[in-house]
Amino acid sequence: MINRYENVVIETVSRLLVPALQLFGLYVIAHGHGSPGGGFQGGCILAASFILMVIAYDIRVAKSHMSENLNTILCCLGVFIYGGIGLLCVILGGNFLDYSVLHKILPVDPVKARYMGILGVEIGVGMAVMAVMISIFLNIASRGEHEGHENSVSVSAGVSDRRNNE
Amino acid sequence: MIWQLDILILLIVVICAIASITVKDILSSALLLGAYSFLMCLLWTGMGAVDVAFTEAAVGAGISTAFFIGAVFHMTRRTKD
Structure with a gap:
């Protein structure tokens, strides 16, 4: 995962598979309130597409598509959307996550407002879950080495040494 | 479901x-745990709990x-016990 082992078959298949996985993840998030699925499962599928990119290429190529700063921002933004919609319902006079009071600010009736509110919460949960799963995997795969750290070369050398010893 | x-x-x-839990190779252990999860997924689908x-x-x-394979990548493959 740290060193890139070039393999035409794996790289071509993953290049075809990653957009399909991400489209399926977005589908699962967008239809989570009407059918099986939801923010958690869709976020996990989106994170799985990133993990496939890390495994097929290497960490640097994957980080050029999605940096750790963007990952942290998405994580915080997802939690903010979830908590923000919940607290907006409290401010508008309902309970926490009681979406039907959102019809006071949305131009729809209460039933449709409930539908829209749960869709917003699913999007927030999906973003937070995707970002946290990617962050956990990057920390495991790179031994906690972050962007701009100097020792990344020595870490990959140490891994290859130990694998030769085995 | 068909019994x-x-x-x-x-x-x-x-x-x-x-x-x-009995195999000595940690990578095989992780993959067997994945197979276990997938078969539990089939069981839950049969019982009608599609969301679970x-x-x-996923x-x-x-x-x-x-995650397990990423952790196995950084340690020795065989257990000592």
Whole structure:
């Protein structure tokens, strides 16, 4: 995962598979309130597409598509959307996550407002879950080495040494 | 659900669970745990809990197996005990 082992078959298949996985993840998030699925499962599928990119290429190529700063921002933004919609319902006079009071600010009736509110919460949960799963995997795969750290070369050398010893 | 298929999947689930804690190779253990999660997903689909089965397939069989393989990559493959 740290060193890139070039393999035409794996790289071509993953290049075809990653957009399909991400489209399926977005589908699962967008239809989570009407059918099986939801923010958690869709976020996990989106994170799985990133993990496939890390495994097929290497960490640097994957980080050029999605940096750790963007990952942290998405994580915080997802939690903010979830908590923000919940607290907006409290401010508008309902309970926490009681979406039907959102019809006071949305131009729809209460039933449709409930539908829209749960869709917003699913999007927030999906973003937070995707970002946290990617962050956990990057920390495991790179031994906690972050962007701009100097020792990344020595870490990959140490891994290859130990694998030769085995 | 067809009861013969149910009993067959339950039997393979038990075999995978016992094998994943007795095998000496850690990578094989992680992969057997992924197979266990996927068979539990099939069982839950048969019982009608599609949402739980979806979560099990996405998290148990997909993401956590990738985490385990990423952790195995940084340590010795065989257990000492």
